[in-house]
Amino acid sequence: MAVQGLFSSFLLAAPPRIPPLPFARTGSKICATKPVQCIKTTDVPHQGSGSRRNANYPPSFWDYNLIKSLSSDYNEEKYVKQVDELKDDAKLLIHADTETPLAKLELLDSVQRLGLKHLLKKDIKQAVDAIYNNSVDAWLSDDLHSTALRFRILREHGYAVSPDVFLRFTNEEGNFKENLCGDVKGLLSLYEASFFGFKGEDIIDKAKAFSTTHLKNAVEREISPDMARRVNHALDMPLHWRLARVEARWYIDTYEHEHNMLPNLLKLAKLDYNIIQSVYQKEVSKLASWWVDIGLQKMTFARDRLVEHHFWCNGIVSDPEYSDFRIMTTKVISLVTIIDDMYDVYGSLDELELFTDFVERWDITQIDKLPMNIKTVLLAMFNTTNEIGYWTMQERDFNILPYLTKQWVNLCKCYLKEAKWYHSGHKPTLLEYWEVAAVSIGVQILLFCAYFLTAEKINVEALDYVDKVPSIMWCPSMIVRLTNDLGTSAAEMARGDTLKSVQCYMNDTGASEEVARKYVEEMVHETWKILNKDLLEEYPFGEVFVAANPDMARAGQTFYQYGDGHGNPQHRTKDHLSALLVEPFTL
Known part of the structure; x- marks a missing residue:
């Protein structure tokens, strides 16, 4: 065609x-990645093998002998057993009743950003399904953070929820209300949610433009260092565009200093990260041997x-x-x-x-x-x-x-x-x-x-x-x-x-x-x-x-x-x- x-x-x-x-x-x-910081060494396209261009790519900065020797003890049975115990605690947290629906949403968001989705996939899905099935009244909330976080998590898990849930935050002209500008936490959630939009969803496009502008203004004002760090991280790249393992590394450090941090959940995230790192080390070690041998x-x-x-x-x-x-x-x-x-x-x-x-x-x-x-x-x-x-x-x-x-x-x-x-x-x-x-x-x-x-x-x-x-x-x-x-x-x-x-x-x-x-x-x-x-x-x-x-x-x-x-x-x-x-x- x-x-x-x-x-x-x-x-x-x-x-x-x-x-x-x-x-x-x-x-x-x-097919493959096109790339490179390099220069042309000749202006004449060659037709024979005698004259060849060279892109002058920088060499690898990895010592393959060291890569082959990478090892970790985090694959030992004692660590695996600890993960199983901590995972059981995390499951209880996910299925436990919370004071508000927002508390459950924030817990699920933290679990995923900590890199634990692969360990708790079924439990997270059950919790998200329950949120969707019980969300009729919850959508009536006038809290921007709660509405945007719910919208993002549901879309992330495959629910085509309507963007009309944001209409209550707009004026008669269809623009987001200016009184939202001071709600940095709500703006941040709205910003992250806006990257889950579909083509033709004008209100989501407006949400992205509105939240981006006012978050940039917010970091120039006197907001807390913690909130400024979160806002700058999001403006650098939205969560929806980030790799899970890269985000986990950043978020574990951030979560450690949160006032509502759960120690066992943090320990599970760190331990799981180290165990997965040991898996990757073994893989790269094998690959380095192949690369050198070939x-x-x-x-x-x-x-x-x-x-x-x-x-x-x-x-x-x-x-x-x-x-x-x-x-x-x-x-x-x-x-x-x-x-x-x-x-x-x-x-x-x-x-x-x-x-x-x-x-x-x-x-x-x-x-x-x-x-x-x-x-x-x-x-x-x-x-x-x-x-x-x-x-x-x-x-x-x-x-x-x-x-x-x-x-x-x-x-x-x-x-x-x-x-x-x-x-x-x-x-x-x-x-x-x-x-x-x-x-x-x-x-x-x-x-x-x-x-x-x-x-x-x-x-x-x-x-x-x-x-x-x-x-x-x-x-x-x-x-x-x-x-x-x-x-x-x-x-x-x-x-x-x-x-x-x-x-x-x-x-x-x-x-x-x-x-x-x-x-x-x-x-x-x-x-x-x-x-x-x-x-x-x-x-x-x-x-x-x-x-x-x-x-x-x-x-x-x-x-x-x-x-x-x-x-x-x-x-x-x-x-x-x-x-x-x-x-x-x-x-």
Whole structure:
């Protein structure tokens, strides 16, 4: 089906010089992270192997010998027993009567933000179901904080509650009342709730604009240091866009100083965090051995980001029982990144066409036609794919190889298209760029892995559904693409890469860079609205895969919030990784 018009109803109205932009997914596939803080070393596109560009990616700052030695004693039986005891106490808390409905809402919110949802999933769901079934009178509350918190939690758990609950806080013109400006706690809850809106919910759009403006004003006034910290944290990135494990690290520190802190709940959160950290350490240790043994860290033309890739994968599916997914998908994304860099900066067009042909035929009998580095990458792709196929056959009794190899073919064809744009000097329109770039960002192959590596039973119906790239998968690919372009396009332009969303929009409309960036930022918000609605639909796959889709978007936003945290993962990315892998809580 043609891209134009397929998703036109999802987008903001485009300026008159370009057609309505469809935010399209086509049936084509989706692929790897585009990245990087680097410079172009030559202005001449090469056609032979004698002259090669170099993106000058910074090397990994991780010592793989140290990574292989990471260990923790938090997987010992004594800690597991403590968790079981503390978990029983938490269950009693969740099911106990509270003085007010608000107290139960705040408890559930804290339990989730502490990172304990995976331990108490059934109990939380039962409590939320009870809140929904008994909420008729509760919606009549004139307390903004209570109303907004209830709205957010119910939407988060799959209830399409009406935004009309906020009408009582608006005036005759439909705007939020000015007397709410001093209610910082209520404004903060309204702000967080506004990110759960659907397309066409005007009151939620107004709630977002109103709360954002007045929260920014609030931090300039004399409010308590604790409230200012919370407001700044939310304005930095809303809760709905944050990764659960990253939020847990921050919130545990915050919760410890709250006046109504529950000591056993805090202890459970710290202990659980440390135990999960020990699981991640084992995974990264195994991956470091694989990475060194396979020799891909020697490919100096490409990004060496093994540990960052593991972080991305535990962002997608973080629960400790899914180690197999994280280990195998980290291998996939590491290969995707190297292949992306090979197409972007290293290979000649002749070599890339030959590489693509080998992948499309899934035949390496004539691999010696390629130079050593590119041949090594191709063999690593084949061997790793076969390894994953063997695991799936043994553990799930299903031959996934025909489906997985198709993902690689779609990926490489997309990269080749972008390489041809670069070598020919072609400047794509925004519509033309998105049709390819929604694929080349690398999301679909990772989400595809998230399905078959977490499903208890793989079925053809679900695979066919995933293969068509439904909106719930397409939206994360666009969010990651857009945030990637906002975070990395300046660096990529400097090395001579193809135009990105911002530059394509500028070319299409004549807009300034500031206006173009604002447009792309709005597209992120608009796509989240679509995804929010998608999350309430029924699908032929389980809850783990459904949740992996928004978490994919969150992972991308975590990496690209302050620039290219993937290509140049200093500062925030490094801090996240240190907290996640190296620094346990003191009990």
